Amino acid sequence: MEQNRQPSELTNRPQLPPFLSAPLQLVPDLIHTQLLVRVLNHLFKQPLQEGELDFLESRTAVIRLLDGGVEFRFTKGRKKLVAHSGSSSVDLAISGNLYDFIQLSLGKEDPDTLFFQRRIRLEGDVELGLEIKNLLYGLELDSLTMPTPLRKLVRGAVDHYQNRITTP
Amino acid sequence: MMELVCPAGNLPSLKAAVDQGADAVYIGFKDETNARNFAGLNFNSRNIERGIEYAHQRGTRVFAAINTFPQPNGWHRWTDAVDLAAESGIDAVILADLGLLEYAAQRWPEMNLHLSVQGSATNYESIDFLHRTFGISRAVIPRVLSAAQVRHLAEHSPIPLELFGFGSLCVMVEGRCLLSSYATGRSPNTYGACSPGSHVEWIERPDGGTETRLGGILVDRFEANEAAGYPTICKGRFEVEGKEGYAIEEPTSLNTLELLPEMMSMGIGAVKIEGRQRSPAYVAQVTQVWREAIDRCQRDPEGFQVEPRWNAALSKVAEGAQTTLGAYQRTWQ
Numbered sequence: 001m002e003q004n005r006q007p008s009e010l011t012n013r014p015q016l017p018p019f020l021s022a023p024l025q026l027v028p029d030l031i032h033t034q035l036l037v038r039v040l041n042h043l044f045k046q047p048l049q050e051g052e053l054d055f056l057e058s059r060t061a062v063i064r065l066l067d068g069g070v071e072f073r074f075t076k077g078r079k080k081l082v083a084h085s086g087s088s089s090v091d092l093a094i095s096g097n098l099y100d101f102i103q104l105s106l107g108k109e110d111p112d113t114l115f116f117q118r119r120i121r122l123e124g125d126v127e128l129g130l131e132i133k134n135l136l137y138g139l140e141l142d143s144l145t146m147p148t149p150l151r152k153l154v155r156g157a158v159d160h161y162q163n164r165i166t167t168p
Numbered sequence: 169m170m171e172l173v174c175p176a177g178n179l180p181s182l183k184a185a186v187d188q189g190a191d192a193v194y195i196g197f198k199d200e201t202n203a204r205n206f207a208g209l210n211f212n213s214r215n216i217e218r219g220i221e222y223a224h225q226r227g228t229r230v231f232a233a234i235n236t237f238p239q240p241n242g243w244h245r246w247t248d249a250v251d252l253a254a255e256s257g258i259d260a261v262i263l264a265d266l267g268l269l270e271y272a273a274q275r276w277p278e279m280n281l282h283l284s285v286q287g288s289a290t291n292y293e294s295i296d297f298l299h300r301t302f303g304i305s306r307a308v309i310p311r312v313l314s315a316a317q318v319r320h321l322a323e324h325s326p327i328p329l330e331l332f333g334f335g336s337l338c339v340m341v342e343g344r345c346l347l348s349s350y351a352t353g354r355s356p357n358t359y360g361a362c363s364p365g366s367h368v369e370w371i372e373r374p375d376g377g378t379e380t381r382l383g384g385i386l387v388d389r390f391e392a393n394e395a396a397g398y399p400t401i402c403k404g405r406f407e408v409e410g411k412e413g414y415a416i417e418e419p420t421s422l423n424t425l426e427l428l429p430e431m432m433s434m435g436i437g438a439v440k441i442e443g444r445q446r447s448p449a450y451v452a453q454v455t456q457v458w459r460e461a462i463d464r465c466q467r468d469p470e471g472f473q474v475e476p477r478w479n480a481a482l483s484k485v486a487e488g489a490q491t492t493l494g495a496y497q498r499t500w501q
């Protein structure tokens with residue numbers, strides 16, 4: 001049996017052009033996080049009410065946008081997700097580039113695929129990571145209350161960007 | 169007709185599979201009664217009915233995998249799962265344990281029973297026995313047989329066979345393996361996972377590399393530009409007799425697109441796609457490719473050729489970002 005006994009090499013990791021991700025660095029992390037948390041609370045209204053995010057209680061997750069140079073720390077408070085300001089240790093860190101997070105959040109890419117390709121990295125409590133991953137993908141995007149114009153805009157931007165990187 | 173059977177770990181994945189033209193979708197429940205027991209994954213009594221309704225309205229069948237082996241202190245959890253599946257109107261249950269097959273055959277005589285890949289039937293005598301004894305109507309075949317062996321099996325089996333077409337592999341005759349019990353104290357065929365999240369550690373190194381540990385045992389170290397795989401012992405790199413490398417199996421996915429005409433000529437009843445732990449995006453991408461390929465091959469088996477873009481799409485989502493023909497290509501027995 002002829003088989004390649006070395007791991008396959010990875011090439012072509014798309015990134016957003018720096019002029020798109022760079023401005024994020026100008027705003028302090030906590031403000032980003034409060035914004036993100038507000039969006040998440042809006043999106044996850046029902047799962048929050050049904051207690052499906054309780055597993056995050058008293059645990060801190062951090063999302064790191066490597067090319068944006070920012071990170072979002074959050075946890076679950078009594079009723080909803082809250083920004084976590086302290087520098088205490090985190091239970092789970094998910095890091096990757098902005099482009100890949102956009103692909104993930106639109107359901108265009110599979111998290112394990114990005115993980116195999118080393119584009120998304122997971123550190124810390126893996127069980128917590130699986131829980132978050134499966135929660136996100138168990139939600140039905142279309143029934144989420146993201147305003148349609150906003151969703152169209154984001155989708156359009158990603159399609160546009162994808163075309164630019166696949167047709168050199 | 170060859171059926172396309174696709175995985176769903178949750179409702180959106182089920183919908184993705186149905187929308188992309190799966191003939192059947194298989195699911196599991198939120199506990200150790202199935203072989204993809206991961207936090208936050210799988211169905212409960214609330215959403216299984218919605219899933220079945222969505223599928224049935226569009227002419228797709230739904231199977232429930234209850235394919236781990238019950239332990240003496242948890243028997244009722246497995247029979248409850250069979251009852252829940254039957255009461256929800258499932259089209260078939262996929263079972264491995266003999267006691268559970270007996271229970272399902274007695275309690276739900278009308279229900280379709282499929283033998284799970286975990287049941288590990290590799291000869292037609294055992295398939296014939298299970299067919300006569302419990303009335304199983306399909307058997308999923310372990311991914312350890314060569315194409316010639318599968319053909320022999322198909323020629324003599326009294327019931328249609330289901331073969332794996334794509335996805336991650338298990339090299340130990342489907343979960344009959346002590347590697348993860350050694351590392352984590354949990355066995356894949358009773359707990360339902362060979363890398364329970366609670367035992368996995370990913371450690372980022374300053375040079376961009378990643379270290380994987382399972383139950384504290386170092387499984388692999390990936391350089392920054394190397395593709396990764398699932399954190400199972402069988403896919404780790406170890407030093408054996410002074411040489412470092414994949415000692416058992418490498419991170420790779422099975423991909424049998426090019427064998428489709430041969431599988432059809434054998435009269436294989438269904439092709440199964442692995443991956444209930446993956447997201448709706450994966451399910452949609454893989455289902456789309458296989459639907460197109462099966463339809464093309466059914467129309468014109470002689471002229472069938474694998475489109476490069478199909479393989480590219482499948483390699484992209486593959487574990488370790490590469491694919492293999494696995495045991496099917498073996499010429500030795």
Ligand code: SF4
Binds near residue numbers: 342345346362403
């Ligand atoms: S550790 Fe590997 S060989 Fe063992 S059951 Fe899991 S996938 Fe199969």
